[in-house]
Amino acid sequence: MQTTMMDVPLSLNHLLERAGRLFAGNEIVSRLPDKSLRRHTYGEFHRRTRALASALQRLGLKKGERVATLCWNHHAHLECYFGIPAAGGVMHTLNLRLSADEIGWIAGHAQDRFLVVDDVLLPLYRQFAQLHSFERVFVFPFSGQTVPDGLDDYEALLADADPDGFEYAPHDEDDPVAMCYTSGTTGRPKGVAYSHRSTVLHTLVASLGDFWGLRGTDVVLPVTPMFHANSWGMPYGAVMMGVKMVFPGPHLHPDDLLDLIRQEPPTLSLGVPTIWMGLIQAYEASLAEGSPNHGRWTLPRGMRSLVGGAAVPEALIRAFDRHGIWILQGWGMTETSPVCTISYPRAELRDADDDERYRRAALAGVPVPLVDLRVRGEDGADQPWDGRSVGEIQVRGPFITGSYHAVPVEAGKFTGDGWLRTGDVASVDPLGFVRITDRTKDLIKSGGEWISSVDLENAVMGHPAVAEAAVIAIPDAKWGERPLACVVKKPGQSLAAQDLDAHLLGKGFAKWQLPDRYEWIDAVPRTSTGKFWKLKLREKYAR
Numbered sequence: 182m183q184t185t186m187m188d189v190p191l192s193l194n195h196l197l198e199r200a201g202r203l204f205a206g207n208e209i210v211s212r213l214p215d216k217s218l219r220r221h222t223y224g225e226f227h228r229r230t231r232a233l234a235s236a237l238q239r240l241g242l243k244k245g246e247r248v249a250t251l252c253w254n255h256h257a258h259l260e261c262y263f264g265i266p267a268a269g270g271v272m273h274t275l276n277l278r279l280s281a282d283e284i285g286w287i288a289g290h291a292q293d294r295f296l297v298v299d300d301v302l303l304p305l306y307r308q309f310a311q312l313h314s315f316e317r318v319f320v321f322p323f324s325g326q327t328v329p330d331g332l333d334d335y336e337a338l339l340a341d342a343d344p345d346g347f348e349y350a351p352h353d354e355d356d357p358v359a360m361c362y363t364s365g366t367t368g369r370p371k372g373v374a375y376s377h378r379s380t381v382l383h384t385l386v387a388s389l390g391d392f393w394g395l396r397g398t399d400v401v402l403p404v405t406p407m408f409h410a411n412s413w414g415m416p417y418g419a420v421m422m423g424v425k426m427v428f429p430g431p432h433l434h435p436d437d438l439l440d441l442i443r444q445e446p447p448t449l450s451l452g453v454p455t456i457w458m459g460l461i462q463a464y465e466a467s468l469a470e471g472s473p474n475h476g477r478w479t480l481p482r483g484m485r486s487l488v489g490g491a492a493v494p495e496a497l498i499r500a501f502d503r504h505g506i507w508i509l510q511g512w513g514m515t516e517t518s519p520v521c522t523i524s525y526p527r528a529e530l531r532d533a534d535d536d537e538r539y540r541r542a543a544l545a546g547v548p549v550p551l552v553d554l555r556v557r558g559e560d561g562a563d564q565p566w567d568g569r570s571v572g573e574i575q576v577r578g579p580f581i582t583g584s585y586h587a588v589p590v591e592a593g594k595f596t597g598d599g600w601l602r603t604g605d606v607a608s609v610d611p612l613g614f615v616r617i618t619d620r621t622k623d624l625i626k627s628g629g630e631w632i633s634s635v636d637l638e639n640a641v642m643g644h645p646a647v648a649e650a651a652v653i654a655i656p657d658a659k660w661g662e663r664p665l666a667c668v669v670k671k672p673g674q675s676l677a678a679q680d681l682d683a684h685l686l687g688k689g690f691a692k693w694q695l696p697d698r699y700e701w702i703d704a705v706p707r708t709s710t711g712k713f714w715k716l717k718l719r720e721k722y723a724r
């Protein structure tokens with residue numbers, strides 16, 4: 182007998198049907214390779230997504246089978262987000278920034294049956310095609326090229342399908358809908374599978390007012406790639422609320438993003454810090470009289486910007502706030518769907534002054550509902566939430582992964598009592614604000630004392646002449662390890678080690694915490710998800 186509520190599974194299909202019924206007139210905009218904009222309604226999205234699901238079923242896609250995507254951010258990728266699960270399959274986003282060998286290895290490991298690929302990415306596909314054989318390859322004519330012989334046309338697939346006669350594959354809420362591989366910065370990439378249930382719960386939590394605060398009137402610009410932790414889950418939230426999406430396609434250069442922002446002003450955007458660093462520098466340079474871009478761009482005042490995936494320097498938050506844009510920092514990982522913490526103004530901070538508001542915004546934030554978070558010291562003891570005691574962050578919750586796809590559970594990744602070990606080192610203060618000091622592998626231990634590379638690089642980036650900076654540990658005969666700062670100067674600026682030392686001392690760093698050395702570099706290397714790639718710097722300098 183039913184004793185409490187109805188036993189209705191949480192399902193992405195509900196979000197898709199809701200969007201078709203309620204938001205059919207709302208808009209989805211995609212920037213094409215030639216930079217023109219393609220406009221699309223949620224009504225078309227609903228119909229085309231059902232057509233895709235119907236076609237996949239007709240091709241015999243079985244429950245739980247993977248369909249890979251190798252695509253930029255655009256409307257057809259959104260169709261895959263919902264159409265593949267609607268047919269009972271699992272959408273597996275391949276990261277197009279990885280090397281061809283890595284992509285091929287991942288597709289093979291995931292045993293992807295079909296592939297949806299942008300025509301502009303066919304040269305990349307060809308480089309790994311021999312490593313994994315997809316049964317069918319559907320080419321999305323993103324740039325309008327004719328689909329080569331031997332491959333299938335995504336548009337023809339949809340045109341031949343019957344969206345009206347389509348019936349959803351029966352499913353449980355725990356069935357998988359999507360899959361992402363971790364970027365593998367710490368070993369072979371590992372697959373994380375998200376379920377209907379985890380995705381819906383994550384979407385509901387992340388959409389809350391203090392976090393994404395999704396509103397029907399929002400215009401969302403997802404710069405975070407749809408292959409990077411599902412663009413942090415935003416596509417699901419956008420469809421849930423029918424908000425207008427503006428997909429940037431392949432054009433992620435700051436000038437291109439600023440052009441798009443001028444054309445289709447967003448109210449909400451998301452991306453890793455390096456994206457916004459480039460964007461604000463280009464924008465501020467354009468304000469100078471005599472700049473070739475003078476007057477070309479405006480930033481939409483009042484826009485909220487979700488920034489995460491790496492520590493967000495306070496200087497960046499202040500810079501955007503000068504133009505009326507507020508940055509909300511979040512912390513999470515592929516394994517956690519990803520949103521685990523978000524920095525937002527809690528009630529206790531209502532009367533906080535500006536410095537305090539900025540200081541808080543530069544923290545990783547407060548755990549969101551349904552995520553349990555604890556910090557464990559080296560001795561395995563829970564650390565007090567005193568804002569000082571540091572340890573590894575461990576998390577648990579209904580949208581945190583419980584295992585990895587097709588690999589034995591590594592003892593080191595989960596604790597005996599079932600919490601995920603994140604490998605991030607942090608403290609938590611009495612208000613619950615998490616402060617990430619490092620990844621375990623980035624820690625600097627000097628003479629028995631930890632130095633936070635994140636604190637140092639953020640402070641260096643607060644210097645007005647610095648464009649970007651990353652701090653790494655280098656071996657030292659006397660102290661074990663010492664910090665080295667790799668610094669990129671802003672164009673035309675001169676800067677010496679003494680200037681940065683003085684700046685850091687002024688920010689409260691002790692003398693022994695200052696970098697031993699500064700390397701002046703042209704750019705900080707980036708990972709496949711656009712973050713600072715300290716491993717590359719260590720390979721070069723930490724010998």
Ligand code: ADP
Binds near residue numbers: 488512
């Ligand atoms: P990868 O960085 O390996 O590509 P993810 O995208 O899953 O993989 O990144 C997760 C990691 O990113 C976290 O474990 C953490 O180290 C880092 N990270 C994410 N958000 C933040 C943040 N707000 N501050 C500092 N580090 C962050």
